[in-house]
Amino acid sequence: MLHSYRFGRFEVRPAQRVVLVDGKSTNPGARAFDVLMALLHHRDRVVSKDELLDLAWPGLVVEENNLQAQVSALRKLLGPQAIVTIPGRGYRFALEASDAAPDIAQPPLPPPPSAPQPNNTHLPLVLTPLIGRTHDVSNLGNLMGQHRLLTIVGAGGIGKSLLAQWLLHERRGAHQHGVAWVDLASQTSPEFVASTVAGALGLQSGHGDPLKGLMEAVRPLSMLIAIDNAEHLLDEVARILQALHQAAPQLQVLVTSQAPLKLANEWVYRLDALALPERATTLDEARNFGAVALFAQRAQAADRRFELGPQNLATVVEICRRLDGLPLAIELAAARVPLLGLVPLANSLNERLRLLNGGGRGAPARQKTLRAALEWSYGLLDASEQTVFRRLGVFVGGFSLEMAQQVVADKDLDAWAVVDVLGALVDRSLVIADGGDTPRYRLLDTPRSYALEQLAAAGEDTALRQRHAQAMRHLFEQADRDFFSGKQRIDDWYVSLAPDLSNGHEALSWAIQHDPHTAVAIAPGLAEALTSDRRRERRFVWQATALLVTDQLPADLQARWSSRAAYFWAYRQPALACRLARRAATLYRAQPGEQRNLYHALAALVYALTYGPEQRQEQREVLAEMWALEDPAWPPIVRSYGLFASLTCNFIEGRFDQAIEQLLQKATLDALAGYSEALLRGEDIIAYMELAAGRVDASISRYLALQARLAGTRHMATLLLVQLHLTGAWLAKGDTQQARALLETCWPQVLHFDAQVYAADNLALLAALESRPHTASRLLGYADTVHAAHGKSREVNEARCAECAEHLVRQQLDAASFERLKTLGTGLRHDDIAALALGRVDAV
Missing domain, CATH: 1.10.10.10 (Winged helix-like DNA-binding domain superfamily/Winged helix DNA-binding domain)
Structure with a gap:
């Protein structure tokens, strides 16, 4: 039951974010509605411009004319007398309230898919002891109970990361979906921050804007996330966290950084150096100061004979003071105790700090303090x-x-x-x-x-960069060979390479500028190792190296790059993929002993031809050449590619039973190869083909089982695809109630995951089956636009949806009306679709 406001002819429903005028729903726009709600909540007084800007644009800096534009829009809707301007002070809502509107019973919504359950926190299993931070832990614990975004700010080496790790460790059970650790230290590209966060949480970020995908993925989560080392990506982290703050009300974020994010909803906790005695003190008192306790603990760890006592207390305190109480500097110093002894250590430190006394006045804190400790340590x-x-x-x-x-x-x-x-x-x-x-x-x-x-x-910089790039080349070239060798489960292959993906990116970036040969060699293995949920990074690898693949490179390298790239582009840019696969096949045919690689290139070409123009004769010829090469002794993963190429031919030509039989054979090979992701995709494709073959009940049964398996997992993009395909199956059965429930649940995620191509025809058929022909006609036009933007014609089930919808509509509308409405639909925006398609009234 949700409350509403009524003012004469007008009714405001906050939960639905609509304004009713004479009972008819209007949508004033998101920002205008926020301004209206701010004025309504404070209608007993004048609300200043600054206050309205903070309430309607939280955390953002906007021009005042934005506010004036929203007020103007509200006056057009509610009348000029609705909002009064008080010059020099602000605005006030002036309409008199009518009797309170009755509570509005909301229609029941279908239960949403279960929220994913992140469980890999990425926290160390054993934490380094936290010394001297009891007070900070207590303070931060209290603040975390009051604020959703908390940033620990301090100089480099002051202990922000360790403190944050302990805070997360203590709160493992305080949130329904647990805690997660995201380290940005090795991430240098702002455009990959959102996908890095999603990857650390084990969430799929979708095919479109990674931030939108991340927002949708975390929306249902109740969890605590720590983002470590944010200082070099402040603007991007701030943008992402502002969006997540609004999208996920149960999400709490802890950030460590050398500078604040400067968000309105951020609470900054400045972490000071470890406590030091300000005067001469007793041994027992000194042990209670964090800096002294840390030095003693680390020195004893380095040399079990070390013991803090009255005879060395003054020297230890002096060392800690000279190091400004910075934990990393203290640890570096304590590690040298076994080699130098305490007094020589103190003398060396004094000498070096006189030489390195902090740099210029404008130097950052890291250079004033930690640099001195590092240079001293490096010099020793x-x-x-x-x-x-x-x-x-x-x-x-x-x-x-x-x-x-x-x-x-x-x-x-x-x-x-x-x-x-x-x-x-x-x-x-x-x-x-x-x-x-x-x-x-x-x-x-x-x-x-x-x-x-x-x-x-x-x-040595150039020489070491070259050696690092060569090492990464060796790693990822070997990885590419290993992927098809059958010596390792594919799932294990991905796990084994994950720790070196950042090294791969670094080497690739350097090699693109300085060693094109090495860059091209790294690309195939690195792109595959990035896994399918990191498509944006995969795309970067292929695009960044494409111009480097010239005839000056060795033929085998040209062929390998072209063959692997063809698979990536086959579904996205079929014409490009065909050119690449033909090039690879030509090069492999000219090289003896390359039957297996030629087989792979031919499979890529068959697959690409499936989505390209009508080239069925070439596809059959290539397929025959591929089958003639196959060796039953080859590893399962190699033969799996061939089967997939063959079944796509059978599917496109309508031989659905043969395609399903080959999919089941492929599943056996993928299971032998230990390739769980391929098995999951295969189940979705089998259900899709069952529907294409007309076995609607069998398709629904498979999709329901697969949906149940995916619910509560992190495979949100895959779950969405399954639900959209299931919607098509429900529509084929004529069950509009089930189809509508799924579409209403899925549509927000469709937008976030850029999956309109899988949903548009379903929406049109739903409207047609519900006897909304005007709406259905416009949605068919919208669906045509979506498919054209995707660069491919409709696949079989989507095509049947569209044909059925058009058939039903033409029975109710004359040809001219249908064509006019369909043309109008081509101009619809994605944001217009929900109200049109999921409404209950036909949009004439």
């Missing part, structure tokens, strides 16, 4: 340790021991020396070792920046 390393440390800076997001040896070692520093030095750097807290059966290592963001500076100063 021996020559081999300095070399390894600065060379490790080329890695982004982490590296394996093998990768470090491959990139860092040279004729003067062999691979085993790298192992020894890496261990020393881990002991001294300059390199972090992540746990696991196969450990990975990483430099924190600030030490990495310093390492890169030193790499450039040593004149």
Whole structure:
């Protein structure tokens, strides 16, 4: 039951965001409605312009004329007397309220799909002890109970990330959908921040705008997200969090950054350095100060013989004071105690801080404090340790021991020396070792920046970038071969490459500018490893390297790139995919011993021809050549591609039973290959073909089972596709009630996931079956526009939907009226569709 406001001829319904004039619904626009609600809530007084701007445009800076435009629109709707301007003060709502409108019973809505259940928090299984932050934990705990967006702000190395990790760890069970950790340290491109957040949450961000997809994905979630290291992407993070704040009312976000986001809904918590004694104190009192306690704990971890006592207390306090109480600087200092001893350590520190006293007045905090600690620590390393440390800076997001040896070692520093030095750097807290059966290592963001500076100063930057790119080339070229080798489950293949995706991006970006050969070689394996829910990044890889594929490259590299790229573009740009696949096939035919790769290229060509112009004869010839090559001994994943190419031919030519039989054979191969994503897609396609074959009940049964499996998972884009296909099946059965319920539930997600091509014809047929011929005609025009923008003709079930809708409409309208309304429909906007298609009245 929801309340409404009534003023004479006008009624305002907040829940539906509509204004009724003489009982007829109007839509004044989103911003105008927000202004109206602000004036209604405060109709007992004058509301200032600034207050209205804050209420209607929260967190945004807008010109005052925007407010004037919305007030003008409201006056046109409600009459000039509705809103009075008080010069110099603001506006006041002036209409007299009628008797309160009765509560309006809302029609029951179909239950929404279950919200996904994020469970991988990305938090370390074992957290580093948190020392000296009891007061901060308490304060932040209280603030998190009051604010949805909280930013921990402080200098680099002050301990923001560790504090945030502990806060999340303590709140694992406080939110229905748990907690999640998003580290942006290795992300350098603003356009990929939204997909990085979605990936860290294990959510699908869809095919369209990644922010819109992310907004829809988190809308039903009740959870706590921490976004770490946001300072280098402030504008994009602020834009994303402002959108999520409005889209997901149960979402709470904790941010760590060196600077605030400057959002209206943000609460900033400035993290100070660890506490230090201000005067001479007793040993017991000193242990209660965070800086002293941290130094003592880290020094004892480095040297079990170390003990804080009256004889060394003053020296420890002096060291901590010289380091400004910064946790990372203290840890670096404490790690040197076994080598130097406490007093020599203090003396070295004094000498270096006199040389590096903070830089200019305008220098950032990191350069005034942490730089001094890093330069001091770097200066205390021996020559081999300095070399390894600065060379490790080329890695982004982490590296394996093998990768470090491959990139860092040279004729003067062999691979085993790298192992020894890496261990020393881990002991001294300059390199972090992540746990696991196969450990990975990483430099924190600030030490990495310093390492890169030193790499450039040593004149090694170009050489190490080249070696890093070569290492990534070797990794992803081998990965491309491994994908088709049958030696590893495909699901495991994706997992094994995930840690090095950031390194792959970094190497690709460098190689595009400096080593085109290497860039093209990296692309196929990297693009595949990005997984299908990271389509925007996949697209970037293919587009960024396309112009680099020239005849000057080795033929096998040209062929491999072209064959893999053809598969990516087959559904999106069939003509381009056909050119690429033909090129690959021609190159492979000229190379002996390339039957398997030629088979793959031919399969790509068959697939691309399916969505291209009428080229069925070529498709049959290519398919025959492909089958003649196939070897039953090849790994299942290779033969799966061939089956998919063949079944698309059968499907397009109407041989649905043969296509379904081949899909079932393909599912067997995909199961043997350990390829769960392909199995999921295959189930959707089988149900689609059952519908195409006229077995409506069988299709519905499959779709219902698949929908139940996907509910409550993170596969929201796949779930949406299944629900839209199920809608088509319900319509084929004539069940408009089930179809309408699904479409009403799905339409907001259709817009977010850019899936109109799967929904438009269903909407037209629903209107036709509900005897709304004028609406159906316009929606058929809209559907034509959607398919044209997609670059392909309708697929079989969508085409049948459209044909059935047009047949029903022509029985009720004359030809001229139908064509006129259909033409009008071609100009409809996506935002117009919900009110038109899902209304109950025919839109004449």
